[in-house]
Amino acid sequence: MALTACGSDDNSGGSASSAPTGDIDCAKATVNAAGSSAQKNAIEEWTKLYAQKCAGANLNYNPSGSGAGIQAFTSGQVAFAGSDSALKPEEVGPAKQRCQGSNALNLPMVVGPVAVVYNVQGVDGLKLSSETIAGIFAGKIKTWNDPAIAKENSGAKLPSSPIKPIYRADESGTTDNFTKYLNKTAPKIWTWEPAKKWPNSTGQGANKSDGVSSQVKSTAGAISYVELSFATNNKLQTAQVKNGAGEYTTLSPDSASKAVAGAQVVGTGNDVALKIDYATKEAGAYPIILVTYEVACEKGLPAEQSKFVKSFLTYTSSADGQKILTNLGYAPLPPSVLSKVQASVKALA
Numbered sequence: 001m002a003l004t005a006c007g008s009d010d011n012s013g014g015s016a017s018s019a020p021t022g023d024i025d026c027a028k029a030t031v032n033a034a035g036s037s038a039q040k041n042a043i044e045e046w047t048k049l050y051a052q053k054c055a056g057a058n059l060n061y062n063p064s065g066s067g068a069g070i071q072a073f074t075s076g077q078v079a080f081a082g083s084d085s086a087l088k089p090e091e092v093g094p095a096k097q098r099c100q101g102s103n104a105l106n107l108p109m110v111v112g113p114v115a116v117v118y119n120v121q122g123v124d125g126l127k128l129s130s131e132t133i134a135g136i137f138a139g140k141i142k143t144w145n146d147p148a149i150a151k152e153n154s155g156a157k158l159p160s161s162p163i164k165p166i167y168r169a170d171e172s173g174t175t176d177n178f179t180k181y182l183n184k185t186a187p188k189i190w191t192w193e194p195a196k197k198w199p200n201s202t203g204q205g206a207n208k209s210d211g212v213s214s215q216v217k218s219t220a221g222a223i224s225y226v227e228l229s230f231a232t233n234n235k236l237q238t239a240q241v242k243n244g245a246g247e248y249t250t251l252s253p254d255s256a257s258k259a260v261a262g263a264q265v266v267g268t269g270n271d272v273a274l275k276i277d278y279a280t281k282e283a284g285a286y287p288i289i290l291v292t293y294e295v296a297c298e299k300g301l302p303a304e305q306s307k308f309v310k311s312f313l314t315y316t317s318s319a320d321g322q323k324i325l326t327n328l329g330y331a332p333l334p335p336s337v338l339s340k341v342q343a344s345v346k347a348l349a
Contacts, residue, residue, distance in 0.1 A: 117223070120220075
């Protein structure tokens with residue numbers, strides 16, 4: 001099976017499972033998709049395993065970033081898009097036109113915990129609240145031994161060296177979710193609106209998840225935000241983040257799933273757009289998460305593409321598809337959300 005990874009991210013995790021075991025209505029077609037680089041490793045593994053079951057099926061996925069993926073979808077270049085945020089109001093109209101007047105559905109498929117990663121020698125297990133994180137990325141906290149950081153890390157040997165923030169330079173759903181988190185939990189410090197494009201000039205930009213990871217790894221004093229899978233595979237230091245219950249929580253698939261379980265479904269009909277509670281008080285919940293959606297036409301695709309998209313997403317939303325995520329640095333969808341996604345995929349035509 002061909003998998004075309006046209007972006008710069010190269011962060012392959014280990015194989016986590018076997019090919020699908022259930023009945024799949026295989027589609028023999030070559031289909032293009034694009035979007036979220038956060039889900040690249042999951043798509044890559046799913047594509048490989050789906051191919052073992054469905055000979056003659058080819059998915060070419062370009063991890064170009066969420067913004068570019070939605071643009072490719074609305075312009076008819078791809079059969080579905082991966083996006084780390086649900087369609088914005090201004091994107092709904094073009095998406096509906098793309099779907100020949102039918103709705104474009106937001107289908108949650110991958111839970112990606114967003115790690116706050118840093119590079120400070122001798123400082124492990126750094127603890128940070130949302131206010132401190134916001135202060136750093138707003139350019140108000142400039143050295144590692146700043147009193148705000150020292151207060152949360154009693155006994156840590158914090159250097160007086162400058163903090164070097166790194167942000168995603170390209171339009172990114174990861175940035176959208178990270179800025180939503182800052183805006184919701186530290187609004188007095190983080191005064192910018194959530195956006196896929198980084199909103200200020202604090203620090204230095206790097207393209208895609210892979211570029212951010214490499215920049216942090218090679219820059220002493222750096223701090224940034226990147227998905228758990230990239231943090232793990234690049235062996236980056238990750239901070240413990242304070243949640244709404246006042247707990248400093250370690251990032252893990254389990255702590256991320258706890259946060260998603262409390263999300264509210266705000267989509268209507270077969271749309272499963274979620275509203276994440278970034279100030280969650282759920283015990284043990286890690287508060288900075290993103291959900292990657294597959295944005296797909298409910299109806300309106302050419303028959304060959306439509307059959308492929310439904311078949312492939314039936315697999316990715318199955319128990320077989322979801323169980324591979326944990327070993328790749330993601331978290332599976334909690335059952336309450338997964339059941340809704342499976343029903344929506346079943347309704348695709």
